[in-house]
Amino acid sequence: MGKLASDIFDILDLGGRIFKNREVLRYSYIPDTLPHREREIMNIASILITSLEGHTPSNIMIYGMTGTGKTVVSKLLMKALQEKSEMMDSKVQKSFFNVDSTFLGDDIAAAFSTLSIVLDFDEIYGNELARILHKPVKCIYINCQQMDTQYRVMTQIANRLAPLKEEDRLPVSGLPIDEVHCRVLEKFDSSNSLIIIFMDEIDRLIYKSGDDILYTLTRINEELQKSKVSIIGISNNLRFLDYLDSRVRSSLGAEELIFDPxxxxxxxxxxxxxxxxxxxxxxxxxxxxxxxxxxxxxxxxxxxxxxxxxxxxxxxxxxxxxxxxxxxxxxxxxxxxxxxxxxxVVRTLPLQTKIVLYSILQQKIGGRIKTTTKEVVETYSFYASKMDLTVLGRRQVVNLMNELDKLGLIQTKVISFGRHGRTTVVEANVPGTEIINNLHNGILSKLKGIKPRMLYTTTF
Ligand SMILES: Nc1ncnc2c1ncn2[C@@H]1O[C@H](COP(=O)(O)OP(=O)(O)O)[C@@H](O)[C@H]1O
Ligand SMILES: [Mg+2]
CATH class of the missing domain: 1.10.8.60 (Helicase, Ruva Protein; domain 3)
Known part of the structure; x- marks a missing residue:
């Protein structure tokens, strides 16, 4: 048995001459260098760096189309900032607890020269003040696409702030929103830190649940005593700010950056x-x-x-x-x-729309690559009745064809025949045989083997 198993893997291994490391091509992978984003990284870093000096960085809005590196740049910056802050943190801590006084001075000096705080401070006021002055930076990443309410976003932020014991976590539903607000404030303050919240796909959240959450978050510093919050919003939609209340707009868009394709x-x-x-x-x-x-x-x-x-x-x-x-x-x-x-895309179409597409594709594989609305309506009626469905009228079928056009599955074009009037020419943009086979294997299995009548003669 053992022999057989090892043989099987020997055979499978034959294919493995191409990939050295598969992980590198996965979405979750964060490369060490991001070519052609150096300028963007520097711009954002130069705003965020003030957090290491204990100041609250301005809020930033990052825009760009999908695949322009917004998420990966943010994650890289988060990682770098978090590491830097932890390093400085441990220096402050170490000097605070270190009994060997010869190292003590050096550590504080090193930590604070990076913090660019005057060294005399330390000597005059002592380590206690150094500790109070130095606030750790805590970065939180939230993908708003998966969150549809203000409640969920707030509890997620609070729960991610620190690795908490199960009983300290806020429940994902059930509390009144005011109560959540108070508990979140409490958690923020007790963390005694500069909290930088990266809100990715922020535009999706606002479409779903309005801008209340951003109003709350951009005002929250007024209510906090010991901690401060900055927000980095990331949006695929360049006009995102237009949808917001003007007060939120000016606060959130304090700094703006566009990632070009x-x-x-x-x-x-x-x-x-x-x-x-x-x-x-x-x-x-x-x-x-x-x-x-x-x-x-x-x-x-x-x-x-x-x-x-x-x-x-x-x-x-x-x-x-x-x-x-x-x-x-x-x-x-x-x-x-x-x-x-x-x-x-085809899988998610409503049944009647599937039949309209199916009719166009049947004509395509029957040799009628360009067809007309009239022919589509006739073929559709034939198939809809075979499926024992309500047969929709011409106008409704045309509406469904417009939907298919918007999805890019078909193309419709009005052409003029001079004094013989005008007609709409319809053409499928997708391969006929594969899609028809898929539909035959699924919801349209009843139509397998049923050919449409095709006696059309119009030429274009
Ligand atoms: N400059 C870059 N260098 C290396 N990989 C990049 C770069 N920009 C984007 N990527 C990669 O391309 C993919 C899409 O980037 P992502 O940051 O998710 O884009 P966006 O968030 O703008 O939609 C990711 O796998 C990311 O790692
Ligand atoms: Mg992204």
Whole structure:
């Protein structure tokens, strides 16, 4: 038995010549260097650094489209700031408790020269004051997308502030909001620190639950005695501040920073760094990176898409037991990613809309690549009745077609036939056979094998 198991892994191992370290391409991975974000990192760091001197940094708003590195830059800064603060903290603590007086002076000196506080302070007022002056910095990261109420955000912030015993944690629901507010204030103050809250995807929260939470958080310093709070808001929507109350707007947007989309060259540098860590150098063709970068640059300069493409390409090459990752696999990966996206969108469509799309695709694979609204309505009616559903009227079908158009699954265009009038030409943007097969295997299994009548002759 033992022999058999080890043989199996020997065989599986044959595929493993490409990946040196898979983790590097995962979303959770935070690389040590972030090419082409040096300026943004410096800008934010120069605002946050005041926290190490015991001052409250201005609130900051960071904007940018998806995949421009907002989250990863924030996490890197958080980590660096937290580490720096802890290091300074331990220096202050050490000097406070250290019995060996020869080291005592040095430690305090070192800690406070970084803190840029005049050294005489220490000598004149003693270590006790040094300890009081030095407030630790505590960073909290909240992804607002997963939180839909003010209550949840407040309790999350409070609960993450310190690793608390179970009985000290605020319940995720059930308390009156005023009570939560008081308890949060208490926790903030008892931590005696500078609290920097990174609120990622902050725009999502506001759409869901309004801006009360931001009003509360941007005013909270007025109520705190020993701690202070700064907020770093991160938004995909550039017009986010327009949705807010003017008082919140001026406080939250005290500093603003925009992350521009990456161009192809920048994406190439980003991918090159990651690829060096992720793959064996001899396992990847030289043109793979540029190819992935070029494709992602066309799609809004999204680094996430570029990394996804590289990861999926490598997985396909590996599954193929190929010793090398070549552009062929990138092309396959591109198709796979697009197909996965489309399948996902189609899966979430309402049944009637699915049938409208199905009708257009049946016409497509029957050779009628461009069709008309009239033909779609007829084919749809045929299939809807086969499914024993209410057959919707022309106007409703046109509405559903507009929905499909908005999702990018089909394309509709009005063309004029001169004095013969105008007609709407409909064309599917997605592969017919795969989607039809998916639908046959799911909710439209009843329609398997039923071909539409197709006697259409209009040409375009
Ligand atoms: N400059 C960069 N260098 C290295 N990796 C990057 C860089 N910018 C973005 N990434 C990577 O691209 C992906 C998307 O970045 P992310 O920070 O999540 O974007 P956003 O939050 O703006 O949508 C992540 O995997 C991230 O690690
Ligand atoms: Mg993000």
């Amino acid at each position: 990456y161009n192809a060259n920048q994406l190439r540098d980003i991918l090159t760094h990651r690829a060096e860590e992720a793959f064996y150098s001899e396992a990847i063709d030289h043109d793979v990176i540029s190819y992935c970068a070029a494709i992602a640059a066309q799609e809004n300069g999204d680094a996430r898409k570029a990394l996804d493409l590289l990861r999926v390409s490598a997985e396909l090459a590996e599954r193929d037991h190929s010793p090398r990752l070549s552009v062929i696999y990138v092309k396959q990966a591109q198709k796979k990613i697009e197909m996965d996206r489309v399948t996902q």
